Amino acid sequence: MNNMNQDTTSAVDDYMITVGQRARAASRIVGRAETRVKDAALLAIAGALEASEGRLLAENRRDLEAGRASGLEPALLDRLEITPKSVKAIAGGLREIAAQTDPVGEITGLKYRPSGIQVGQMRVPLGVIGIIYESRPNVTADAAALCLKAGNAAILRGGSEALHSNRAIAACIQQGLAVANLPADTVQVIDTVDRAAVGALIRMAEYVDVIVPRGGKSLIERISREARVPVIKHLDGNCHVYIDDHADLEKAVAVAYNAKTQRYGTCNTLETLLVAEGIADQVLPRLGQMYQEAGVELRGCPRTRELLLDIKVAAEDDWYEEYLAPILAIRVIKDMDEAIEHITRYGSAHTDAIVTENYSRARRFLREVDSSSVIVNASTRFADGGEYGLGAEIGISTNKLHARGPVGTEGLTTQKFVVLGDGHIRR
Amino acid sequence: MNNMNQDTTSAVDDYMITVGQRARAASRIVGRAETRVKDAALLAIAGALEASEGRLLAENRRDLEAGRASGLEPALLDRLEITPKSVKAIAGGLREIAAQTDPVGEITGLKYRPSGIQVGQMRVPLGVIGIIYESRPNVTADAAALCLKAGNAAILRGGSEALHSNRAIAACIQQGLAVANLPADTVQVIDTVDRAAVGALIRMAEYVDVIVPRGGKSLIERISREARVPVIKHLDGNCHVYIDDHADLEKAVAVAYNAKTQRYGTCNTLETLLVAEGIADQVLPRLGQMYQEAGVELRGCPRTRELLLDIKVAAEDDWYEEYLAPILAIRVIKDMDEAIEHITRYGSAHTDAIVTENYSRARRFLREVDSSSVIVNASTRFADGGEYGLGAEIGISTNKLHARGPVGTEGLTTQKFVVLGDGHIRR
Numbered sequence: 055m056n057n058m059n060q061d062t063t064s065a066v067d068d069y070m071i072t073v074g075q076r077a078r079a080a081s082r083i084v085g086r087a088e089t090r091v092k093d094a095a096l097l098a099i100a101g102a103l104e105a106s107e108g109r110l111l112a113e114n115r116r117d118l119e120a121g122r123a124s125g126l127e128p129a130l131l132d133r134l135e136i137t138p139k140s141v142k143a144i145a146g147g148l149r150e151i152a153a154q155t156d157p158v159g160e161i162t163g164l165k166y167r168p169s170g171i172q173v174g175q176m177r178v179p180l181g182v183i184g185i186i187y188e189s190r191p192n193v194t195a196d197a198a199a200l201c202l203k204a205g206n207a208a209i210l211r212g213g214s215e216a217l218h219s220n221r222a223i224a225a226c227i228q229q230g231l232a233v234a235n236l237p238a239d240t241v242q243v244i245d246t247v248d249r250a251a252v253g254a255l256i257r258m259a260e261y262v263d264v265i266v267p268r269g270g271k272s273l274i275e276r277i278s279r280e281a282r283v284p285v286i287k288h289l290d291g292n293c294h295v296y297i298d299d300h301a302d303l304e305k306a307v308a309v310a311y312n313a314k315t316q317r318y319g320t321c322n323t324l325e326t327l328l329v330a331e332g333i334a335d336q337v338l339p340r341l342g343q344m345y346q347e348a349g350v351e352l353r354g355c356p357r358t359r360e361l362l363l364d365i366k367v368a369a370e371d372d373w374y375e376e377y378l379a380p381i382l383a384i385r386v387i388k389d390m391d392e393a394i395e396h397i398t399r400y401g402s403a404h405t406d407a408i409v410t411e412n413y414s415r416a417r418r419f420l421r422e423v424d425s426s427s428v429i430v431n432a433s434t435r436f437a438d439g440g441e442y443g444l445g446a447e448i449g450i451s452t453n454k455l456h457a458r459g460p461v462g463t464e465g466l467t468t469q470k471f472v473v474l475g476d477g478h479i480r481r
Numbered sequence: 482m483n484n485m486n487q488d489t490t491s492a493v494d495d496y497m498i499t500v501g502q503r504a505r506a507a508s509r510i511v512g513r514a515e516t517r518v519k520d521a522a523l524l525a526i527a528g529a530l531e532a533s534e535g536r537l538l539a540e541n542r543r544d545l546e547a548g549r550a551s552g553l554e555p556a557l558l559d560r561l562e563i564t565p566k567s568v569k570a571i572a573g574g575l576r577e578i579a580a581q582t583d584p585v586g587e588i589t590g591l592k593y594r595p596s597g598i599q600v601g602q603m604r605v606p607l608g609v610i611g612i613i614y615e616s617r618p619n620v621t622a623d624a625a626a627l628c629l630k631a632g633n634a635a636i637l638r639g640g641s642e643a644l645h646s647n648r649a650i651a652a653c654i655q656q657g658l659a660v661a662n663l664p665a666d667t668v669q670v671i672d673t674v675d676r677a678a679v680g681a682l683i684r685m686a687e688y689v690d691v692i693v694p695r696g697g698k699s700l701i702e703r704i705s706r707e708a709r710v711p712v713i714k715h716l717d718g719n720c721h722v723y724i725d726d727h728a729d730l731e732k733a734v735a736v737a738y739n740a741k742t743q744r745y746g747t748c749n750t751l752e753t754l755l756v757a758e759g760i761a762d763q764v765l766p767r768l769g770q771m772y773q774e775a776g777v778e779l780r781g782c783p784r785t786r787e788l789l790l791d792i793k794v795a796a797e798d799d800w801y802e803e804y805l806a807p808i809l810a811i812r813v814i815k816d817m818d819e820a821i822e823h824i825t826r827y828g829s830a831h832t833d834a835i836v837t838e839n840y841s842r843a844r845r846f847l848r849e850v851d852s853s854s855v856i857v858n859a860s861t862r863f864a865d866g867g868e869y870g871l872g873a874e875i876g877i878s879t880n881k882l883h884a885r886g887p888v889g890t891e892g893l894t895t896q897k898f899v900v901l902g903d904g905h906i907r908r
Binding site: 159425433 | 509512513586592594596598600603605607608690691706709711729731732735736738739740743825834836847848849851852853854855856857858859860862863864868869870880881882883885886887895896897898899900901902903904905906907908
């Protein structure tokens with residue numbers, strides 16, 4: 055809220071407080087809404103999006119033109135664009151969320167206690183969720199749908215570059231909510247480009263229960279630093295594959311190649327390959343050639359560079375790097391203990407895999423590597439809500455508390471204790 | 482860190498960073514320690530405490546004398562005191578924690594996915610837990626034991642008034658850790674009365690994963706406000722019992738009386754009694770007499786005061802109040818909807834109960850009241866880790882994220898995803 059005069063700040067703060075109060079009130083209604091009502095809203099939003107395709111593309115064109123005029127980077131323009139295909143994809147995603155099991159209300163572990171009471175836990179909505187994101191307008195629909203399915207009210211703050219697109223999507227969401235008789239305030243899209251709105255949103259803990267920022271690392275770091283509301287966040291994804299000397303060679307090559315090359319820009323992409331020295335001369339020449347044919351730049355430790363000639367040196371900094379690009383650091387190490395040590399020291403506790411046929415090492419790796427996903431004999435690329443069966447995901451959390459790893463609708467809920475008695479008193 | 486000159490601040494910060502680094506290193510070892518090793522340490526600490534009873538009482542006497550000399554309130558002196566009975570109770574508590582199931586390593590929900598991988602979640606320690614507490618020296622042993630059982634390293638910062646007591650307990654903890662061959666840094670007791678130590682502890686997110694403050698509301702609010710590390714906290718316990726007009730009269734009287742009078746100073750004690758108007762004239766005269774015979778001061782709404790003559794008026798502020806004393810606010814309302822409205826508006830989302838024989842109302846109350854414990858036909862006093870079967874508790878969380886309600890060892894852990902494959906790659 056720097057560089058703002060007092061009056062403007064107050065006006066934005068007042069606006070955001072109203073938004074927060076409305077969200078809180080709506081959260082009470084959507085929180086107790088029946089599953090079929092929430093699903094009806096989701097299906098109606100999907101229908102409204104498809105029916106409004108022309109309008110969505112036209113509004114999106116305004117954003118794209120403004121973006122081009124203001125010199126927005128091509129990558130950002132690309133993320134900003136809505137196509138007939140992406141409208142279908144968004145609507146399809148909403149229908150999938152509607153088809154998922156409702157996480158709300160599930161009671162688990164209900165047991166009789168010696169006192170005679172029954173105690174269990176009921177899954178309940180978090181309440182109000184604030185989503186702060188950058189250019190992709192599809193997030194407006196996806197995030198709203200995930201929050202709604204989990205019984206929460208959502209406050210969405212997209213990037214100013216997507217303002218018209220987001221408004222058009224918001225209109226479809228409103229149509230869908232109205233069809234299902236849910237309050238309009240269940241999903242509110244912040245309609246000001248004033249950045250003070252974000253500052254207010256992340257500080258009003260009385261109206262907002264959790265913030266989910268989606269975007270670049272600097273956005274997420276700034277929000278985490280300034281927030282007074284808990285943040286479910288994704289920071290780095292510096293992922294490792296460790297090829298053990300007891301690895302099956304074919305599996306090792308397949309997993310390490312897939313983990314790096316299936317997609318370069320995702321957070322669960324392999325960034326540093328660790329290879330046990332006992333197997334390095336069997337696996338590295340073959341893998342090195344495959345990577346190079348795929349156009350991956352390799353950076354190696356001294357031993358790697360003896361096996362793969364003419365590749366660059368991996369400096370200390372490379373071990374920390376999340377390239378998000380066709381670049382791979384490779385290190386030959388002694389054994390699994392050194393691999394765990396390397397992962398603990400340089401990794402980001404996101405997703406790390408071992409390839410081994412050795413039972414005891416697999417068991418130890420699973421227990422001792424402290425990452426949100428720990429994998430044996432499979433690609434790091436599987437670390438994903440869809441692949442894990444969570445349905446659509448709001449993101450992959452690198453937090454330790456609450457939700458860790460891919461976060462679906464369940465991560466947007468919490469549990470309360472329920473107690474059933476028959477006039478029981480404590481003695 | 483106000484009122485400190487730069488040199489002192491830096492010295493304390495440096496000290497705390499060292500403490501944090503040591504805790505992080507120890508957390509890696511205790512996090513993978515086998516159950517029997519952790520339990521052996523707990524039993525050895527219990528034994529050491531009993532064997533050191535004389536020493537503990539002598540050191541405690543030093544704190545008590547200093548406290549009396551500095552004019553510490555009688556209630557605080559009371560909490561500070563260690564007796565032969567309390568030493569036995571602490572040691573017994575540690576043995577109970579040793580006897581509990583180890584939460585660490587449990588794998589749940591391991592299922593095959595269509596891709597062929599198996600995905601589940603493994604329960605793992607949080608890492609490093611900082612506990613900040615006031616006078617009760619028993620917390621030093623209890624909190625250390627809960628953290629240790631859950632595989633965490635602990636940094637404990639007790640009140641300066643209990644310094645000698647805490648040091649003596651810390652010595653016993655060190656003996657127990659040594660017996661089990663666990664690192665001494667698994668439990669570190671901050672040995673400076675400098676308040677800047679707390680400021681450093683709650684900000685060093687790279688070394689501390691969660692802060693658990695235990696003490697008065699002002700301490701907890703200050704820590705929550707200033708912390709950069711997530712805080713598992715307990716704020717208010719403004720608990721309600723709603724007596725529905727379909728209540729069984731005997732159960733209603735028993736539950737409402739027990740919830741208020743079984744103990745006055747606990748967070749799960751009844752503070753406002755809500756009574757449906759249809760049953761008020763049957764239940765209030767009888768309950769009113771019982772409360773008054775027990776010495777409870779009653780404050781009522783106008784209708785209550787027609788039924789219970791000569792009681793005080795309940796003002797608007799009373800509905801918000803957590804008395805923690807023999808005082809009770811009573812309000813006659815129309816029906817369950819008004820009860821839920823009252824609880825939502827004035828309550829603290831801690832523990833709320835309904836007394837009713839009506840199935841549909843019980844079902845709705847359970848779903849719609851958004852509190853950490855929601856109870857049907859039983860006393861609010863049951864909201865407790867021991868009563869819920871969680872074993873000893875580190876506290877009752879009023880957070881929505883992560884742990885909500887009584888927090889035992891499981892609340893001091895988190896879950897990571899584990900993936901088992903056989904060379905699977907993502908397509």
